[in-house]
Amino acid sequence: MSNNKDIVTKPPSIHEGQLGLVDDYEVSNFYGNSVTKSYRLKSELIANHxxxxxxxxxxxxLFVVSGFGYVVDNFWSQGITAVRPVVANEFLDISHLSFSSVAYYTGLILGAAxxxxxxxxxxxxxxxNATIFLGGVFAxxxxxxxxxxxxxxxxxxxGTCAxxxxxxxxxxxxxxxxxxxQWLxxxxxxxxxxxxxxxxxxxxxxLANFACDSSEAPCPLKSNMGWRYTMITLGVVAIILAIIRVFIFKMPESPRYLLSRGRDSEAVEVVNYVARYNGKPETLTLDMLIAIDESIPVSCSKSKEATPSPAHSIPGRLSYKEVIIDSFRDFSSHSYRKLFAGRKMAQHSSVTFLIWLTIGIAYPLYFAFITSYLETKATYSANDxxxxxxxxxxxVSVVGVFGPIAAGxxxxxxxxxxxxxxxxxxLTGVFLFAYTVxxxxxADIGFQCATAILGNFAPRRELTMVSDQNMQ
Incomplete structure (x- = not known):
């Protein structure tokens, strides 16, 4: 390879079982020194396989069980939206009903971190495996x-679980x-x-059958059990989905995470497990990853940010205790500074944070209060x-399903x-402005349906763009 630009070639053939060149100058330039060259090349090799x-x-x-996480995530985002109006009719210690949403979204921030x-x-x-189960228990x-x-x-x-x-x-x-x-x-x-x-x-x-009306507030618990039945139902469904994930599908660990911890042999086994699951040949070998390490100059591999040395000679798996000890040993605030390692990486991270900040402000202001809007809208005076x-x-919820499908x-x-x-x-902004007049x-229902489609379209595009770039 030349000094100025790495050679980009086609991925190695799974049928030949040979290691091809997987280096890519553009990818290297994007990440800068946020990841080691060894990790980047091994990650690219695994992606090729x-x-x-x-x-x-x-x-x-995996598409189905990953979808469980999305389902349960919206259980809580929409669950608090659904039950909040009727909860206000029961509790006497409410100063601001919106504090419940503040608590939930505060938990989301902490949980994401x-x-x-x-x-x-x-x-x-x-x-x-844990996020769905814990959310179901607390629901x-x-x-x-x-x-x-x-x-x-x-x-x-x-919210912390979600x-x-x-x-x-x-x-x-x-x-x-x-x-x-990956468009999936x-x-x-x-x-x-x-x-x-x-x-x-x-x-x-x-809620339509076991909840008291606002005119009856404050109402006794026995007259307002609907929101409790709702939360128990959602919680039980979440726990069932978690059981399916843990005991039926049996998700393997991420091969890229294993690479980042120097556990190359386990990463190879995960890739070959997927091949066996699909009835395909197992062609990724540990020797291919060793060859990458051997091809990198010592000056590049021995740096402050180097990935832990690969456990090429350790075929066994680490215990959970060993994994935790090994992981926290290398943890430092410098891990977050890697998001801004290099001009392109810094620009990408900054723009991503800004977009998600605006989405995080706008999205809940509509969807987290949609039932309140429906209940107080003047056009519903005849059907209150x-x-x-x-x-x-x-x-509105059913129509919103078509947004991500069309976006795909x-x-x-x-x-x-x-x-x-x-x-x-x-377009989402236009429909939201129009909805107010x-x-x-x-027209009220029509504009809400349009907003449901478009409002569930834009955030998914941003997630796809970010994830696609991170998986390069």
Missing amino acids: MTEIGMGKFQWH FWGTTADLIGRKPAF CAVAGSQNFVAFCALWAII GGNVPVDSIIFLEFIPRER LTSLSAWWNLGQVIVSLVAWVF SLSYTYKVYCI FLVETRLGRRWMMALSSV IGTQS
């Missing part, structure tokens, strides 16, 4: 709340699917909207029953991810 294995039974099963860091320290698998617990303070505290814990659902599930899904199918991450978000449909249906059944409110909520196809058109994200974001019932 995943592409050669193709989209098989393992990937489709905790599970994101934990996924890098002890692996993706623990977060993948059942919140049904026993006897006052608003306990209600908010438990929702903060649920903070790791979608991010961890998305990264795991991308790591195991071939490059040409966009369609995976349809599961998120399915979660909203389930919440709206459950709420329609229980809870049954009608949740029926419309259900209609549209991002592969000539417009691409950037233009589709920009266009859908602008409409005056008929049919």
Whole structure:
């Protein structure tokens, strides 16, 4: 290879079982010194083998169980939205009902930081399996709340659990699917909207029939059991989905995480496990990864930021205690500074944070209060029953499912991810502005449906763009 630019070649053939050149100057220039050359080349080699294995039974099963995380994530985001209006009719210690949403989103912030860091320290698998189960347990617990303070505290814990659902599930899904199918991450978000449909249906059944009206407030517990039935139902479903993940699918650890910890032999075994699952040849060998290490000059491999030395001679697996000790040994704040290692990486990280900040502000302001909007909208004065409110909520939720599905196809058109994200974001804003001035019932529902489609379109594009870049 020349001094100025690395050679880019086609991936090694899984049938030949040979190591091809996987270096890429553009990828190297993007990441700068945020990752070692050894890790980057090994990661690219594993990605090539995943592409050669193709989209098989393992990937489709993963599509389903990863979708569980999206479903449960929206259980909580929409669950608190659904039950909040009727909770206000029961508890007497409520100063500001919106404090419950503040508690939940505070938990989300803490959870995203905790599970994101934990996924890098002890692996993706623990977060993948634990977040759904813990959320389900505390959802059942919140049904026993006897006052608003306990209600908010438990929702903060649920938010902490939910903070790791979608991010961890998305990264795991991308790591195991071939490059040409990574657009499926966009369609995976349809599961998120399915979660909203389930919440709206459950709420329609229980809240419309087992909840007291605001005119009866404050009402006794026995007259307002609907929101408790709703939370117990959602919690039990979440626990069942967690059991399916842990005991039926049996998710392997992320090969890229194993590489980052120097556990090359385990990473090879994971890739070959996927090949066996799909009935394909097992062609990735430990010798291929060793060859990468041997091809890198000592000056490049021995740096302050070097990946832990590969355990080439250790065929066994580390215990969880050993994994935790080994992971925290290398943890420092410098890990976060890697996000800004190099001009391109810094620009990408800064723009990504800014976009997600604006989405984080705008998205909850509409979707987290949609039932409140439905209940107070002037056009519903003739149909102010809870049954009608949740029926419309259900209609909007069902229509929203088509947003991510359509986006999955549209991002592969000539417009691409950037233009589709920009266009859908602008249109979402237009419909939200228009929603404030409409005056008929049919227009109200129509604008909400349009917003549901577009509003669930733009954030998924950003997630896909970020994940695609990170998986290069």
